[in-house]
Amino acid sequence: MATFDYVALDLSGRTRRGQLKAVDEAAAADQLQRKRLAPVKIMASVAKPARVGRFALGQGLSAKDRSMFTRQLATLTSVSTLEEALRTIALQADKPKLKQVIGEVHAAVLEGYRLSDAMGRPAKAFPPLYRAMVAAGESSGALPAILDRLADLLEQQQQVRAKITTALVYPIVLAVVACLVVAALMVFVIPKVVEQFDSMGQTLPLLTRLVIGLSTGLQTFGWLIVVSAVVAVFAFLRALRHRPFKLAVDRWLLRLPMIGRLIRDVHAARLARTLATMVASGLPVLEGLILTAGTVRNAVLQAALDDMIAAIREGGALSVAMRRAEVFPPVLVYMTASGESSGRVEAMLMRAADYLEREFETFTATLLSLLEPAIIVLLGGVVATIVLSILLPILQINNLALT
Numbered sequence: 001m002a003t004f005d006y007v008a009l010d011l012s013g014r015t016r017r018g019q020l021k022a023v024d025e026a027a028a029a030d031q032l033q034r035k036r037l038a039p040v041k042i043m044a045s046v047a048k049p050a051r052v053g054r055f056a057l058g059q060g061l062s063a064k065d066r067s068m069f070t071r072q073l074a075t076l077t078s079v080s081t082l083e084e085a086l087r088t089i090a091l092q093a094d095k096p097k098l099k100q101v102i103g104e105v106h107a108a109v110l111e112g113y114r115l116s117d118a119m120g121r122p123a124k125a126f127p128p129l130y131r132a133m134v135a136a137g138e139s140s141g142a143l144p145a146i147l148d149r150l151a152d153l154l155e156q157q158q159q160v161r162a163k164i165t166t167a168l169v170y171p172i173v174l175a176v177v178a179c180l181v182v183a184a185l186m187v188f189v190i191p192k193v194v195e196q197f198d199s200m201g202q203t204l205p206l207l208t209r210l211v212i213g214l215s216t217g218l219q220t221f222g223w224l225i226v227v228s229a230v231v232a233v234f235a236f237l238r239a240l241r242h243r244p245f246k247l248a249v250d251r252w253l254l255r256l257p258m259i260g261r262l263i264r265d266v267h268a269a270r271l272a273r274t275l276a277t278m279v280a281s282g283l284p285v286l287e288g289l290i291l292t293a294g295t296v297r298n299a300v301l302q303a304a305l306d307d308m309i310a311a312i313r314e315g316g317a318l319s320v321a322m323r324r325a326e327v328f329p330p331v332l333v334y335m336t337a338s339g340e341s342s343g344r345v346e347a348m349l350m351r352a353a354d355y356l357e358r359e360f361e362t363f364t365a366t367l368l369s370l371l372e373p374a375i376i377v378l379l380g381g382v383v384a385t386i387v388l389s390i391l392l393p394i395l396q397i398n399n400l401a402l403t
Helices: 025-034 063-077 082-092 096-110 128-140 143-198 206-239 243-255 259-280 285-293 299-313 318-325 330-342 345-402
Strands: 002-009 015-022 038-044
Touching: 002 025, 002 082, 002 096, 015 025, 015 096, 025 038, 063 082, 063 096, 063 143, 082 096, 128 143, 128 259, 128 285, 143 206, 143 259, 143 345, 206 345, 243 259, 243 299, 259 285, 259 299, 259 330, 259 345, 285 299, 299 318, 318 330, 330 345
Parallel strands: none
Antiparallel strands: 002 015, 002 038
């Protein structure tokens, strides 16, 4: 027995949608006729992958999958019906999780739900901001155009996320490799050298004694250091769940000379681009801020957005609320005020986002150009210190032999 989606008309001429099981399309049509329904369209249903266990697939979509789905949906809805677009995307999906989510959305649309409501069925697949923009497109009758804007927004956010990852990966890998090299020298090389020095019966130089002591400490208490580090990280992550502690940490991060600027620029660019897209889609600024506040992870910036929401709800201007928050870059405040005075808020917010993202790229490139050689020089200095601690006793022995 196969499952079929159908569109049919009842005796009063109203459209009915749903699913039924039959051997083939002809048998499905017979079932509809026996129910006094006139079949208009009968199509094989998109199969939903079976779940294995409670947490086998989950329902959250990755940012890449959501962006790709949105772009495909925007393209197909401009040339076909929504049902056909969802069916086509589901048939082309090669990931079980993505196929399952699209299948659930498609089934809900066939049952008569709006697309924005149907996207709320798969838990955590489509965030509230996403569904609000889809609902605005359905209400205005410009769903393909708004889906296209939404796809642009998601792709831009994905590019920014990729740039951040690229900026962090190399320094982190370099630092980890440096730590592993130093640890290997201290744990495996230095003890072998110490065995040779012990047989000499001579007083070793201070630097050599310090390195040997550090090596002995790592050998003896290395496991304790690792366990303590793991416990400290776990305790720190647990403490971040408490808002006062997270607020203090986020405030400290924003005050850091370079890291704070990066965090502020990235969040400001994302806020500006999201608001610009939502205003262009016909959503009010207040609703856009409310939805955007839920996506901000920095507690200080989230509190600033909450204050902005309260000020705008009382009738204040967006630029004035930004200025009072005192956490956003001045260029964003000035360009927002210019957009409000000229009636071009959407365009000025988009320009501000472009400017802040260019500033982020330039700043990260400069920071990386300084950070990479700094790590290399630091590693070279540590290795040179270890090598020097080994050479000093050898030179001392040579001097004694000559005298």
